[in-house]
Amino acid sequence: MVRTAxxxxxxxxxxxxxxxxxxxxxxxxxxxxxxxxxxxxxxxEFDRHIAYDIGVEPLTRRLAELTGxxxxxxxxxRLLIDPNRGEDDPTLIRQLYDGTVVPGNYPLxxxxxxxxxxxxxxPYHDAAGALIASVxxxxxxxxxxxxxxxxxxxxxxxxxxxxxxxxxxxxDRAPLMLMDLLRRDPGLVVGDNEPYDGALxxxxxxxxxxxxxxxxxxxEVRQDLIADPLSAARWAxxxxxxxxxxxxxxxxxxxxxxxxxxxxxxCDI
Numbered sequence: 001m002v003r004t005a006x007x008x009x010x011x012x013x014x015x016x017x018x019x020x021x022x023x024x025x026x027x028x029x030x031x032x033x034x035x036x037x038x039x040x041x042x043x044x045e046f047d048r049h050i051a052y053d054i055g056v057e058p059l060t061r062r063l064a065e066l067t068g069x070x071x072x073x074x075x076x077x078r079l080l081i082d083p084n085r086g087e088d089d090p091t092l093i094r095q096l097y098d099g100t101v102v103p104g105n106y107p108l109x110x111x112x113x114x115x116x117x118x119x120x121x122x123p124y125h126d127a128a129g130a131l132i133a134s135v136x137x138x139x140x141x142x143x144x145x146x147x148x149x150x151x152x153x154x155x156x157x158x159x160x161x162x163x164x165x166x167x168x169x170x171x172d173r174a175p176l177m178l179m180d181l182l183r184r185d186p187g188l189v190v191g192d193n194e195p196y197d198g199a200l201x202x203x204x205x206x207x208x209x210x211x212x213x214x215x216x217x218x219x220e221v222r223q224d225l226i227a228d229p230l231s232a233a234r235w236a237x238x239x240x241x242x243x244x245x246x247x248x249x250x251x252x253x254x255x256x257x258x259x260x261x262x263x264x265x266x267c268d269i
Contacts, residue, residue: 012131013060016068017139020135022146026083027150029076032080049223053149055225056226058232059148059236059239072127078094081116083125092121125208142212161189165192166191169258175192177249196220201262213256219239
């Protein structure tokens with residue numbers, strides 16, 4: 001775990017916006033500003049999945065390199081505040097996560113909650129929105145938003161059999177093709193909305209893709225498969241041509257209103 005006094009909540013990896021592709025990594029980082037210390041946790045907790053998505057940073061960097069697309073990586077630990085949650089989600093700032101109590105998050109005043117929103121969460125989402133808008137402007141078409149995550153092989157005693165999962169809500173343009181191409185490898189167990197359901201109101205995909213009618217998908221790669229840089233690079237090599245194939249479809253760059261299983265959208269696409 002790394003702490004720093006001069007803290008930037010995100011990192012932008014520049015790329016060719018004319019490609020029409022945006023890579024997002026909500027849980028790439030596990031850093032904390034100096035003022036938060038270790039949130040009262042032993043250092044080892046920041047090596048666990050509760051602090052960040054293991055393997056996602058090198059995977060996303062390599063995927064950006066291979067595709068030429070711009071990427072945005074959150075640098076702060078999800079234990080500080082989770083950028084892949086709506087602002088009103090009760091798991092936005094966790095006090096208990098997979099058996100670990102987070103002393104620095106309890107009790108949490110409303111003032112502190114707003115401070116973390118203003119300093120970390122909202123700047124990341126502002127940057128994501130600006131990046132996606134710049135790709136739209138560069139292409140004159142709807143961008144394809146691809147969100148990179150990873151999941152722990154065992155959660156609360158349950159072994160997860162999938163190697164990779166694709167999360168989605170109602171817009172099936174990208175997810176169905178992604179799953180089909182991944183399943184052409186007979187050695188892969190591919191989850192459809194596993195190990196989580198992709199319909200989460202207020203999350204990153206809802207906020208930046210669903211609400212705008214942009215084609216999108218969230219990929220979850222099992223963490224033991226990308227835990228070291230070489231393995232992460234190999235998965236990026238596997239994924240890059242698949243993402244490129246999806247991005248090449250004309251309908252991926254059409255703006256369409258699919259809505260959400262979580263209820264009506266608060267916008268008119």
